[in-house]
Amino acid sequence: MNIRSLTRGDGAVIGAAVLLFIASFLDYFSAGDCGSYCDKIDLPNAWDAEKLPLVLPTIFLAGIFGAALLVGGRFLPEGRKFGAVSLPQAGATLMVFSLWSAVWGMATAPDEAEMGAGAILGLIAALIGAAAALISPAVPALAAPLVPAGGAAPGPYGGQYPQQGGGYGYPGGPQGGQPGPYGAQPGQAQPQYGQQPGQPQGGQPGQPGQPGPGQSAGGPQGATGGAPDPNFQPFWFAVPMARPLFPEDGSPQPIAELAPGTWYLAVEQRGQALIAQTQDGRRGVLQDTSNIQRG
Structure with a gap:
């Protein structure tokens, strides 16, 4: 399990699931102006199956299970699907269903009833989770890694690879949006395409992408x-x-x-x-x- 596979959008989905779990224990309805009778009124939460049989599975559990599927799918190999959909797709669908159920529950509540803290917090959490699940791939700020790069990168079988200076965004690296070659040290000249490391810079100026002798141009092979x-x-x-x-x-x-x-x-x-x-x-x-x- 590699936590580096998670994005900031996944972090928002996890936070929404935690809020849904907390909201499920709060009163779903509020007594309003009950005066001295407030202590005598038994207000149900989402876990009261006798009074609210559909609230728990359609709003809270659907959102929590959706978040679990979406985040769990990040740790599976690429392309792994169950049926016609992947786990992140199924999780995003459940979170949208949770949001729809929360909105519908508020719209169809009895006129004399007031929505409690559990219903309001559940609606906010379902909205955050559904929005993060749907727009994260299209928003660069949410698609960025949840854990920032730093220290030693984990290698296979529990090993580590040391960080190299001069790479993208590292101190002492190339500036002005001109990244250096992979593995090159700061200050080294970048070799031309197809040029051996250490070989003098040759060729004609203005043609940095010209293939070398014996190389084909274009296509994967080139x-x-x-x-x-x-x-x-x-x-x-x-x-x-x-x-x-x-x-x-x-x-x-x-x-x-x-x-x-x-x-x-x-x-x-x-x-x-x-x-x-x-x-x-x-x-x-x-x-x-x-x-x-x-x-």
Whole structure:
């Protein structure tokens, strides 16, 4: 279980589930102006199945189970589904159903009844959870990792990879939006596409993406034509948006899709492309490495 797979939106969903659980123990209805009779009135909460048989399963349990499915699906291998939907999709559906049930419960409440703290807090929690579940993939602030990158990134089998200076966003790294090569030290010149590490900068100016001798241009095979970097060190990274992962043999059909908010392991660099490994052990070529976030 890798907590780095969680996003800020997932954190909002977890918080909404906690609020729903707390609200379920509060009075669902309020007595209003009861005067000296307030102590004699027995107000039900969501767990009172005799007076409120549908409130607990349709509002509170639906929202809590939806949050559990959505967050639990983050720790499963990519592409794992149960039937036609994935666990995050089923969880988001349950949270929307919880919000609809809370709104409907307030709209159909008896005229003489006033909504209590449990109903109001449950509606707010269901609204937060449903909104976070639906808009998190489209909002960069919510799609960002819940645990900020820092310290040593976890490696497979309980190991750790040390952080390297000069990467994206690290002190001493390239400035002005010009990231340096993976594994390069600050101040080193960036090699041309397909150029061996340490080889003098050659070629014609104004053509940094020109393929080297014996390399094909375009396509997956052309994107991985560079020689592996011997100074490369594995690191964890996340993509800002969904990007395809191609086979290492150069086939044009993707073998997986890297999703934002999930951490993947970069095990090798070939030219401008990365050899990435998914959580279920599949390896492939990530051609578009722009704006990735290092862990």
